[in-house]
Every structure is written in C-alpha cells, then in structure tokens.
Amino acid sequence: MFKELQFRKDGSRAGLLKTRAGSVASPFFMPVATRGAVKSLEPAEVAGTGAQVLLENTYHLHLAPGEKHIKKLGGLHNFSQWPGPILTDSGGFQIFSLAHARKITEEGVIFRDPVSGQKVSLTPEKSMQIQLDLGADIIMAFDDLTGLDPSKAKVREEQAVEHTHRWLQRCITEFNRLTDKTHKVKRPLLFGIVQGGLDKQLRQKSVEFVQSSGVDGLAIGGLSVGEGTQQMHDMLEFLAPLYDPDKARYLMGVGQPNNLRFAIEHGIDMFDCVLPTRNARHGSVWVTGDKKLNLKNVEHATYKGPIDKNCDCHTCKTGYSRALLRHLFKANDPLAGKLASIHNLRYLQRICESYRP
RNA sequence: GCAGGGAUGACGGAGUGGUCAAUCGUAUCUGACUGUAAAUCAGACGGCUUAUGCCUACGGGGGUUCAAAUCCCUCUCCCUGCA
Numbered sequence A: 001m002f003k004e005l006q007f008r009k010d011g012s013r014a015g016l017l018k019t020r021a022g023s024v025a026s027p028f029f030m031p032v033a034t035r036g037a038v039k040s041l042e043p044a045e046v047a048g049t050g051a052q053v054l055l056e057n058t059y060h061l062h063l064a065p066g067e068k069h070i071k072k073l074g075g076l077h078n079f080s081q082w083p084g085p086i087l088t089d090s091g092g093f094q095i096f097s098l099a100h101a102r103k104i105t106e107e108g109v110i111f112r113d114p115v116s117g118q119k120v121s122l123t124p125e126k127s128m129q130i131q132l133d134l135g136a137d138i139i140m141a142f143d144d145l146t147g148l149d150p151s152k153a154k155v156r157e158e159q160a161v162e163h164t165h166r167w168l169q170r171c172i173t174e175f176n177r178l179t180d181k182t183h184k185v186k187r188p189l190l191f192g193i194v195q196g197g198l199d200k201q202l203r204q205k206s207v208e209f210v211q212s213s214g215v216d217g218l219a220i221g222g223l224s225v226g227e228g229t230q231q232m233h234d235m236l237e238f239l240a241p242l243y244d245p246d247k248a249r250y251l252m253g254v255g256q257p258n259n260l261r262f263a264i265e266h267g268i269d270m271f272d273c274v275l276p277t278r279n280a281r282h283g284s285v286w287v288t289g290d291k292k293l294n295l296k297n298v299e300h301a302t303y304k305g306p307i308d309k310n311c312d313c314h315t316c317k318t319g320y321s322r323a324l325l326r327h328l329f330k331a332n333d334p335l336a337g338k339l340a341s342i343h344n345l346r347y348l349q350r351i352c353e354s355y356r357p
Numbered sequence B: 001g002c003a004g005g006g007a008u009g010a011c012g013g014a015g016u017g018g019u020c021a022a023u024c025g026u027a028u029c030u031g032a033c034u035g036u037a038a039a040u041c042a043g044a045c046g047g048c049u050u051a052u053g054c055c056u057a058c059g060g061g062g063g064u065u066c067a068a069a070u071c072c073c074u075c076u077c078c079c080u081g082c083a
Helices: A041-049 A058-063 A067-072 A075-080 A092-097 A125-133 A153-177 A200-211 A231-241 A259-266 A274-280 A314-316 A322-330 A333-353
Strands: A003-005 A014-018 A021-027 A030-031 A054-057 A086-089 A103-104 A109-112 A119-123 A139-141 A189-194 A215-222 A248-250 A270-273 A284-287 A291-294
Touching: A021 A030, A030 A054, A030 A333, A041 A086, A041 A333, A054 A058, A054 A075, A058 A067, A058 A086, A058 A119, A058 A125, A067 A075, A067 A125, A075 A200, A086 A322, A092 A103, A092 A109, A119 A125, A125 A139, A125 A153, A139 A153, A153 A189, A153 A200, A189 A200, A200 A215, A231 A259, A259 A333, A270 A333, A274 A333, A314 A333, A322 A333
Parallel strands: A030 A270, A054 A086, A086 A139, A139 A189, A189 A215, A215 A248, A248 A270
Antiparallel strands: A003 A014, A014 A021, A103 A109, A109 A119, A284 A291
C-alpha cells in the first residue's frame, strides 16, 4: 500500500501510496470537497494547485444527493469529475462538529440534521456501505471524535477510544464482507483512526490497536480540535516512533502551515483541512513566512502587487493584485474567494512538495 | 400662496418629556476560522479616553421645564394635496 522511498534526517519521509485510482506521491495535502466539490473550484483548478487526492464526506453526501443516487450516476469519480483518488471521511467528524444534534450509542450515532431536521443514523456498517457505494478509493473507518471538554474529558475520551476501536472491528468485518471476491470490485484502501485526545497512554494503546488490525493506513484523529500548538506537537512527537513504516499516516484535519511542516517532520504522510479554502473565502491568505494576510483590510486597497510575489499559484502568476482581490471581496464577488482558495491550496501543496525527492 | 406631512449619527430607518450617545439594518474597520451546519461568525463603529468619566450631538435660532431628539415659537429646506 505504502512504499517508503526516502527517509530524511529531518524526520520526514517521502513515498508512494498505491490506490486503485493511481499512486500518490507523499507527503500530500487533500483539498476538502465535502459535498462533491471544493467550494468555488473546478476539478481542473484544484488539480492545478498540485492536489492529487480529493476528500469528500460520507455524512453530507448521504444526506444529499445520496450514495445510491451517486452510484447510479457512475460513482464519485464521474459525479465529481475527479479521475484521481478520492478519500471519503466516514462521518465521524460530524459527531464532533454536530455535537449538539446527535446521540451516540454503542450501535452508532443518530444525527438530527440541523438544516433539514431529518434524523440520520450512521453505524460503522452503514458508513462502510455508503463509502463503498460512493466509490471512494480510500475509505475511513467510522470513529468517535470528542473535543476537549474539560468537565468530562477523561471519561468521554476513554469512551471515544473504545467506540473507535470496537467500531473499527465492525468496519473491517463489513468492509471485508462487501469487498470479498464475489463482488468483483477492486478493493479500495481502508484506514483506521487513532483517538485518545491528549492522553498519551490512550494514544499509544490506540495506535497499537489500529496498526495491528490489518488496515491499510493509520489516521490520527482528534487533534486540531482546539488544543494549543504545543500540545499538538507534543503528541505528534510522542507518536512518531510508534508508527509502522509500511502504513501511510494521515493526520486528519490539520492544515496550518507550521503544523504541516512539524507533522511531516514527525513522519506524517497525508493531510486534509478546510482551512485553506474556508479562510480564503473569508479573505485570509498565507504569504511567505506563514504570515496571514486579511485581503479585506483597507491596507490592500492600493496594493498593486500579487498576494505573494514569491508564489507560483495561478492567482499570483496571472497578476491579480491585492487591490483587485480586496475590491472583489468587498463587492461580495465569489471570484475573490476562488482566487484566494487557489492561492492557499497552492501554498500548502508547495510545503508538501518541498519534502519530496 | 393656502392646507397637511417631514428633517435623527456615512446611508436607510426606530424613538414623541427623564431609563438616549440614541433600537435595528446596511456600509466601514478589526479579529476568528483546523477530517466544512461556515461566501460564516464575533467585536468596534460621535470625540477624548483606563474610565461606571468628560465634551459635543437628533436641520438653524429662541423658549417652556428640575429635565427636550421628543412640547411651544420662528427660520431654512424637502414631500403631498389645493389654488
């Protein structure tokens, strides 16, 4: 599944992740296309930033337009017009992001969709079924993700880890059932997720459990949920020596440039994050030195240069000025968010590329 | 000319005696955003300021009142009818 090509003194490694939709050079960053598209961008534009893999979401696509519908339309690759590998998140993150509108049981989770009001239940089995119907190439186990609730952190964290482990076993069973030889489907990859919050013992236990379960890759979940940079880095440092070298390691939801570098230098191969695209739509872009620029600010109104003169993204190379972007943001023109998204995505891709041979 | 109605902070627009430096929206300024309920959310927004503090303010001027954006007189401008 994962072939390590180069290990460097800085702790980083470069390799190749083999999926049924092609091999991917690591380390890499996956833009988030929750509902089937990276907001405001066409697939070719996403690819133009250097992205190789797209992340889409089980929960949201299940709600609309539905996995059966997508399956009929030829699967996610056809539907999203993205021929390259697609990873689907399992819906586990929604346990965290929709925490006020869901109920967790041993069986799974019942969500009350905040928009439609409809009840949606997800179980490990159902998550596997949906992801396979969608046609994802990398499938995530259904995990239980908790935030940093100080009042009941310990108890809830232990529960989350136990759920995650038991659910992983159920995911594997269901995944194997649905992908055995009788189905004639070329098997996608299945990744298990490590939980444990900021508790090192729990984390270690979780890494060992997930790695010994036979999954194709290891995801670190439950970070970037509000802890400090130092706490995140401590944990990544702690986990680094525990990884199995022939499994891909995916740090979920992390996209701050400094965190990306730190993680890569502590053995992480893959990332996803909404930050580059969401921030971009809100006017916030990264420039050399990881500095954040708010393009809506009045100081850019007369700035003729690009976002970053050192940047090779389409937006900067074409010559769109900060002054224009500021104006478009102020005028609520969606082109602003789109151009800024291209820039931010490229910023993260460049970081990844700098660690490849 | 006569009769009504109106003039509120950048704009729109509440408020008709004290709890009003004045609801709210827009605009403006700033910040946040990490497996997307997010082109969203939060704060600031008369001046000076650390301020529960002072000053200047609801078209101009004058008055009544302990107290006026709110009541009275007058002037200016705008709108609607009638001549």
